[in-house]
Amino acid sequence: MADEKQPLIPEEDKAKVQEGSTEYGANGEGDLYYMGVLKSEIYDTDHHTGLTQAESERRLEKFGRNELEEKEDDKWVKLALEFVQPMPIIIWVAIFVEVISALLMDPVSWIDVFILLMLQFLNVVVGFYEELQAGNAIAALKSSLKPEAFVKRDGKYLTINAGEVVPGDIVCLGAGGSVPADCKLLTGKPVQCDQAALTGESLPVTLREGSSAMMGSTITRGEIEAVCTATGGMTFFGKTAMLINNVDDMAHFEKIFYQINFSLTSLGGICCVSVFMTLMLRGAEPLFALAFSTVLFVSSIPIAMRVVCTTTMALGCRTLAKEKAIVARLSAVEELAGMDTLCSDKTGTLTMNKMELQEDLPMFVPGITKHDVLTFAALAARWKEPPKDALDTLVLNAIDLTPLDAYQQPEFIPFDPVIKRTEATLIGPDGSSFKVTKGAPHVLLAMAHNHDEIKETVETKVLELAKRGIRSLAVAKTEGPIYEKTEDNKWVFLGIMTFLDPPRPDTKITIKKCLEFGVVTKMITGDHKAIAVEMCRRLDMGTNVLGAENLPVKTPKELESKTLGQEFGPMILAADGFAQVFPEHKYLIVEALRQGDRIVGMTGDGVNDAPALKRADVGIAVCGATDAARASADIVLTEPGLSTIAAAVVISRKIFTRMKNFVIYRVACTIQLLIFFFVATIVFDPQSYDLSSFFDDTDDEWPSYFTIPTIAMVSIAILNDGTLIAVAYDNVEAGRYPEKWDLKNLYLVATIIGGVAMVSSMLLLDILLDSNNEQGPWQYFGYYRLDYGEIMGMVYLKIALSDYLTLFNARTKGFAWKNMPSPFLLIAACFAMSASTMLAMIWPEADEDEDMEAIGLDKVIFVWLYTLAWSLVQDLAKVLSYQAMEKAGMIATAQTLTAKDVEGLSIVSAYEDL
Numbered sequence: 001m002a003d004e005k006q007p008l009i010p011e012e013d014k015a016k017v018q019e020g021s022t023e024y025g026a027n028g029e030g031d032l033y034y035m036g037v038l039k040s041e042i043y044d045t046d047h048h049t050g051l052t053q054a055e056s057e058r059r060l061e062k063f064g065r066n067e068l069e070e071k072e073d074d075k076w077v078k079l080a081l082e083f084v085q086p087m088p089i090i091i092w093v094a095i096f097v098e099v100i101s102a103l104l105m106d107p108v109s110w111i112d113v114f115i116l117l118m119l120q121f122l123n124v125v126v127g128f129y130e131e132l133q134a135g136n137a138i139a140a141l142k143s144s145l146k147p148e149a150f151v152k153r154d155g156k157y158l159t160i161n162a163g164e165v166v167p168g169d170i171v172c173l174g175a176g177g178s179v180p181a182d183c184k185l186l187t188g189k190p191v192q193c194d195q196a197a198l199t200g201e202s203l204p205v206t207l208r209e210g211s212s213a214m215m216g217s218t219i220t221r222g223e224i225e226a227v228c229t230a231t232g233g234m235t236f237f238g239k240t241a242m243l244i245n246n247v248d249d250m251a252h253f254e255k256i257f258y259q260i261n262f263s264l265t266s267l268g269g270i271c272c273v274s275v276f277m278t279l280m281l282r283g284a285e286p287l288f289a290l291a292f293s294t295v296l297f298v299s300s301i302p303i304a305m306r307v308v309c310t311t312t313m314a315l316g317c318r319t320l321a322k323e324k325a326i327v328a329r330l331s332a333v334e335e336l337a338g339m340d341t342l343c344s345d346k347t348g349t350l351t352m353n354k355m356e357l358q359e360d361l362p363m364f365v366p367g368i369t370k371h372d373v374l375t376f377a378a379l380a381a382r383w384k385e386p387p388k389d390a391l392d393t394l395v396l397n398a399i400d401l402t403p404l405d406a407y408q409q410p411e412f413i414p415f416d417p418v419i420k421r422t423e424a425t426l427i428g429p430d431g432s433s434f435k436v437t438k439g440a441p442h443v444l445l446a447m448a449h450n451h452d453e454i455k456e457t458v459e460t461k462v463l464e465l466a467k468r469g470i471r472s473l474a475v476a477k478t479e480g481p482i483y484e485k486t487e488d489n490k491w492v493f494l495g496i497m498t499f500l501d502p503p504r505p506d507t508k509i510t511i512k513k514c515l516e517f518g519v520v521t522k523m524i525t526g527d528h529k530a531i532a533v534e535m536c537r538r539l540d541m542g543t544n545v546l547g548a549e550n551l552p553v554k555t556p557k558e559l560e561s562k563t564l565g566q567e568f569g570p571m572i573l574a575a576d577g578f579a580q581v582f583p584e585h586k587y588l589i590v591e592a593l594r595q596g597d598r599i600v601g602m603t604g605d606g607v608n609d610a611p612a613l614k615r616a617d618v619g620i621a622v623c624g625a626t627d628a629a630r631a632s633a634d635i636v637l638t639e640p641g642l643s644t645i646a647a648a649v650v651i652s653r654k655i656f657t658r659m660k661n662f663v664i665y666r667v668a669c670t671i672q673l674l675i676f677f678f679v680a681t682i683v684f685d686p687q688s689y690d691l692s693s694f695f696d697d698t699d700d701e702w703p704s705y706f707t708i709p710t711i712a713m714v715s716i717a718i719l720n721d722g723t724l725i726a727v728a729y730d731n732v733e734a735g736r737y738p739e740k741w742d743l744k745n746l747y748l749v750a751t752i753i754g755g756v757a758m759v760s761s762m763l764l765l766d767i768l769l770d771s772n773n774e775q776g777p778w779q780y781f782g783y784y785r786l787d788y789g790e791i792m793g794m795v796y797l798k799i800a801l802s803d804y805l806t807l808f809n810a811r812t813k814g815f816a817w818k819n820m821p822s823p824f825l826l827i828a829a830c831f832a833m834s835a836s837t838m839l840a841m842i843w844p845e846a847d848e849d850e851d852m853e854a855i856g857l858d859k860v861i862f863v864w865l866y867t868l869a870w871s872l873v874q875d876l877a878k879v880l881s882y883q884a885m886e887k888a889g890m891i892a893t894a895q896t897l898t899a900k901d902v903e904g905l906s907i908v909s910a911y912e913d914l
Helices: 011-018 037-042 051-061 075-082 084-105 108-145 236-244 251-281 286-299 305-323 332-338 345-352 369-381 391-396 401-405 441-447 451-467 507-516 529-538 563-572 583-595 607-617 627-632 641-684 709-730 743-769 786-810 822-839 857-887 908-913
Strands: 148-153 156-161 170-174 184-186 191-194 205-207 219-220 223-232 325-329 343-344 408-416 421-427 433-439 469-477 492-502 520-524 598-606 618-621 635-637
Touching: 037 223, 051 170, 051 598, 075 108, 075 451, 075 635, 084 108, 084 286, 084 492, 108 286, 108 441, 108 709, 108 743, 148 391, 170 184, 223 408, 251 286, 251 305, 251 369, 251 641, 251 743, 286 641, 286 709, 305 325, 305 332, 305 635, 305 709, 325 641, 343 345, 343 583, 343 641, 345 391, 345 520, 345 529, 345 641, 369 401, 369 433, 369 469, 369 492, 391 492, 433 441, 441 451, 441 469, 451 492, 451 529, 507 520, 507 641, 520 529, 520 583, 563 583, 583 598, 583 607, 598 607, 607 618, 607 627, 618 627, 641 709, 641 743, 709 822, 743 786, 743 857, 786 822, 786 857
Parallel strands: 343 520, 343 598, 598 618, 618 635
Antiparallel strands: 148 156, 148 170, 170 223, 184 223, 191 205, 191 219, 325 635, 408 421, 421 433, 433 469, 469 492
């Protein structure tokens, strides 16, 4: 998860904000004007009707949108700065060396300068463009997560984009919703407000009538109306937003790649210094030795790594968005690929969240009717407003609401996950006052005045219904005038509404498939334990469901303990679900699993879920979640159901596989190129093959070291980088089980793949240098003696082809031909191999005997056949290495998911398209 932000308010002034002081923000009483307009004119809004639509539009034009201005760096300045990053600086050094070489030694080096400059601009510009596209894509996705506001206009409540809130708007602040702008609370009961983003305090504070609620805070309990006093940049949050520390979305991912970069760069530095010293000792020109070593270093380091990384991530995020999963934090894609435990809400995720009212309605007061119970249930909601959840929808659709308009509702307490009920104060048509409440049966039963008399009957009925999978909603009211302290003012348990919330059609098969994919699903619900057991049974999840009595309620300080995994981990791991849980229980479950080295995903939709969502490795806000839940989540779903999560898991694993394949390929290429020239320069001495003893009439003399022209190496690097970008669009298979970065195993596989290519290149070099030997393998197959320039050309082509063919072998765990690459990758690789082949055949005529020469078609065919044969050996070595690692327990399995494995889910098309 992202690091916590620094408090925006100084420590000494926190109390003023927590008490609702108006000293802070743009609503200070000392200032009579707001953006040049008298505050008395702006804030004097009729609390009953709110602003008119026409007035709100006028104020929106006058004061601007309720949005913070985002400072964007100039893209051209950003592009210029890309040229002075560590990797480009290395290339500048190589260019400088080549320029000196061209001026003092060999004018042909100007070609090397041009090619290196082309490599520099290609990497920087393409990388900048891909990052720009990635940033635009993520910005577009995040824009769809902008919060909404509940305002009163023209006497009606409306849900609008929070950016359209204007000063003077009457805003309804409720539990789970974010405060859309700076507001002053109106008449109503106190509310609890989480101001952690402003003050850094983890505990909510109480705000009362006249207090100020700041933009950026969240209402955690209660409901109240407020008048908007400042918007956008004029809010306290807007004025101090520059104090917020930016958090690197890809911190963990980049950490892994920095480790890889450091390893390869360190290896390259050591080898290239050794190559330089060897060349100097063997009589090479100092500038040539320096130029060759520098270009070898440039060719061996992973310059295009960031480009591939950002392109892969951006493409993956766009694909996830198509599957209704919006990524709010990029590194969550990596963590989602490694998720092995999913703690899922029951209602709305595993079930339809469409309550079906049942005929059975047990009543516990003589003379009361079913219609009476339904009427009192509706009175315990805001019947004049749109339903805010599935239960309100159920209750308000059960009867005709017209007769309810005869009642007045001066006070209303919305559903609170802590007390598990709603409550309303009513004044009837006859002027009598009373309270009504609806909520969990066991909560209302404890409140009833005749608790002892009806307890057994109620609990027996609730249990009987729960065993059938039927949920219960109790209704109660008070007797006697609530504003007078009389003996009649007591709660009466009226009856129990019964309803069904059936599981989604795809939930059962999705849970089964997730288990096959290595992800265990655990149900978490506030419902009765018997209902949870029945739902688990219907979904084939196992019926070991723990109740709240097994999970202690701990304080925030106790939840920070590092021993939760030891104390509760085994019990939680063994459970299939949890029932009648409170918010603290959810946090405890997540933390205990995390301390047990599990990668935990958590779904949630309410403000009570926010702490657990933030603590989980992957917090998932389900469709319809509150602003508080969405703000705490890493991924926000825009479509209900578990199959959306399953789709996101499979797609994220494919994204992870692409990145892992790229790393394996890049490390393998470095080993082939870097180690080959390291060994070839130090070990091989072309003069030792004693050419002159066989050809007395020749005056050419081979050098005492083996190299190829620097321009040839640069051409390999350029074509290689272009091919690497296509990896982001490759057709890969997702891992069957959760993924994680295991650099030890990754380096081992890459070393085997690169080692085979390197050994085959060494063997070819030995064969070609020995071409003058009549008993050697070269002349054995009927070929004639080679010039040194031809040997360089053939080795160049072999290294280039091995590089590009290695790409096909590194991208799969099985044999390469079993999973076809994407057309984009295939075209890119074929272009690179064709270009390398053409360069080898039309290489400019050598000015000196030691320069590389063009090779004929017969030699090209030989190199192609030789390289293809060794590519098959390389592929076999890779498959055997994976099998050996699997048998040794170093990896879980080398098996991958195919489209057949996801049959029955809604993600088959997504799997095939990604």
